[in-house]
Amino acid sequence: MPPSRSAAAVAAPLLASVLLLGACGSGGDGGGGGSADGKPEGSITFQTWNLRSNFKGYFDGLVRDFEKANPGVKVKWLDQPAENYAEKLSADAGAGTLPDVVNVSPDLSYPLAKAGLLMNLDKEKAAARFKGEYTPESWQGNTLPGLDGSYAFPWYLNTGPLFYNKSLFREAGLDPEKPPENYDELFAAARTMAGRPGGRTATLAGTPSIEDFGRYGVRLMNEDATRFTYNEPKGVELLTRYKELYDRGALDAQALTNTPEKSGQKFLEQKVAMNPGSAHDLGTFKKNAPALYRNLGITDAPNNNGKPNMYVMGLAVNARGKHKAAAVAFAHFVTDRRNQEAFAHQVAVFPSTKGSLDDPYWTKDDGTDEGRVRVASAKMLKGAVNYTPVVMSDEMKVVLKNEVAKALQGKKSPKEALDDAAAQSDKLLKRS
Amino acid sequence: MQRAAGRTPERPTARAGRVRTHRAASPWLFLLPGLGVVAAFVLYPFLSTVHKAFTDARTLTPGTWVGLRNFRDMLDDEQFRVALRNSVLYVVAVVPLTVLLPLLLALLVHKKLPGVTFFRSAFYTPVVASVVVVSLIWGWMLDDRGLVNGILRFLGAGPVAFLGDQWLLLFSAMALTVWRGLSYYMIIYLAALANVPRELHEAAAVDGAGPLRRFVSVTVPALRSTMVLVGALSSVAAFKVFSEVYLLAGPTGGPAGQDTTLVMLVQRTGTGLNGRVGYASALSLAVFVLTLLLMLLVLRADRKEADG
């Protein structure tokens, strides 16, 4: 319980002097928190998103190095599972217990920044001075519409490779070395796969996502991001073609309910021929499905307009943190060129620091499969776009997913379904 | 509820009234811990939820007064209709089974036979394991390459997409709820059965009544208030079902969200960074009112039967 007003008046000077002595006092004002300038010190928390299981050693090392270089700072590393991450952030944000440095993507940082919980890095001198270390696109990628600034240090980039099963391709009479590059080729391959003798094999485990609409060349939103436009004829065309695939059995029987994790499992079991994944999956395949790993093809997601999708990860700084100087220093430390490159050597993600991708590691094919894919993806990254509209909340994604499912089930025509989804989402957008 | 829980032959309050048996403050001291917890952590949050139902509050913003807009939105909301249908179906399908089957199970293990305690305890395994564990296990068993489909396929049938079809998913979740409910409510029945005087059974047996007759004419009447209690508990639980469906059908509620239940809708709408706390509060209020109506329905049915 908060102390009474008069008690607070007496206690305030005392508290202030205690704070000056460096003890851990309660900030209590709920407003500004500590200062971002000055020497980094104090205990800070650092939260990542589903990285503990594969990269425990890397992050333990990061924390150790940083603490050694900054003796006054203690970093506590937290990791949250992939699921329910947004819920966790919202609970922490609501309670004022948001970690000092937190792993976000732009669609997650948008509501947080809107509520004034994240530091505007462009407006904070201590942070803005690092801007030049990152590629302009990645800094821009963390800039939020209507909020006048960037709210996260750019961290790793990911084009989201598309994995495919070469032996399933071979069995279906497709060239395993020529994965589909655009949607026409994808749909043709899926038709062949579904019609192959000796049982139908599904090509994809999931339904089209907002990124698919983007890569297909559908305009997703109007200019000022106030209205969804994926129900334009191009979008209807995409969904109509997916419906045809679904009817032919070219999508997994459970495509309507598969979560990304579940889709990954189907691919692991060699029940579907292609699956979008993340670089983290590679290790999983190697360990749990050696047979699949030998026949694993990696390519970029099919694309109609030459601009691949790019997932942008960032590290945001809590605007109300007590030790902002330490938080900014640590967020910068994790995302500086050396550490980003080290991380990207551990797993096939890409650094967002300026000049990193000119490193031979990303420009010279070393002859391995992984190396070839790495070099190709790094090249693609130049024109990559983060298709997912920042203002598209989880609820709006669910709306789209549900309406797409209804169209595939035949309960609605593709046009009706997309019109309904856009109308519902617009309404949600207006209410926000 | 008042009536069901408080039905006693004697009327303690009336008799206590004749002699003053305690100080005026005593009852409140007895009530303090319980009432305190309930008031602070349930009733007060509920009142704040009622308040929020009339605002456009979001997770990170307090919101402003919007009158009845949330309730008007609800009437237009297709997801709400789907969720309401599913929750009602859940009650209709699950409650009769959870009232009857656990009673039969309790009767089965009530009789003292060698080894019966082992069976009682073993039956309790699904409850001892948490709902998360059990849902993970069922999810793995009902997977299209899981145990159940393995057996079906071995028998020359299937595979059945238990987790891919809107109705099969809902039925699977219902089966899971009933399965867990078996031993959960068995405990309540066992406790009540122990209170049924054995003489009643023996008298009936001497009169030559068969097991079925004894069940209908001795056991059921003696356990009526317990059955009502179980019925009330399980209907409220079924109406508010969340975990099983959430874990089997996934956070978005199965194909096209068609397996969403009311509480899932509340949870999905009201949480997350962009959570529409105001609208979710209005939905909660609807859940609350409907639960209340459901309870009244159960108790009304009970009263009618008792009077008639």
Added chain:
Amino acid sequence: MTRTSGGEKALRYLLMLAVLAVSVGPFLWQLSTSLKSTTEDIYTYPPGLLPEHPTLDNYQGVADIVPVWDYALNSLKVAAANVVTNLAGASMAGYALARLRFRGRKAAGLAFVAALLVPLESVVIAQFTMMRDLQLNNTLTAVVLPGAVGALNVLLMRNAFANLPYEVEEAAVIDGANVWQRFTRIALPSVRGTLAAVAIFAFMGAWDDFLWPLIVLSDPDRFTLTVGLNFLHGTFQQNPRLVAAGTVIAVAPLLVMFACLQRYFFRGVGEGAVKG
């Protein structure tokens, strides 16, 4: 006592075995999955009921990444605290509602009925805000508090006390026993069966709770088992063997504890009933 005929006995055992298979079978299947090595195909037809080369690797694998044992301990602490607070709080409140006469009794009773009807899921955010104000978020105390005295348990206790014949206490009143003495010496021992049931429900309720700890705990060191398992499930969805190992770890200690204590549970239920 009537004698049980041989045929009836056989039928009863047969039925009990059938229920046993249904209620325990899935857990054995999970156990079997958890013991299968990575080289063994777990998707065969017909399903392989026994692991070909049993291994404990999966248990090692899970425990390396996720401190499942710590989570189990946290859950135990929460559940034990929940039992104690519920037994004390619910029996006292139930006693007052059933056996004492005072102004506001009906209102107090209604408060519990109302609380029973409030869907917990709809108030978790409000509860969470409250925990923040009390500076208790991210503690096990915060996990316990909202369910410390369950409205349902209060009503169960009230039901039990109300069913006691009034004469039992009347004698004590005449002997000059005060309320507290009547409560502890006469009323409580008479409802041991219900107390046992309340203890079980309180334990299971706390053990089972998923949504609330998920929201109120943010530090992985303090996760309870259900939240920890969700973490596990999210992390290892592609390997059912590891998830199976995690669930077995989650279930095993509790089963052992339950097996040791079940005599008390069921005898408590039985004895309380005979005397009540």
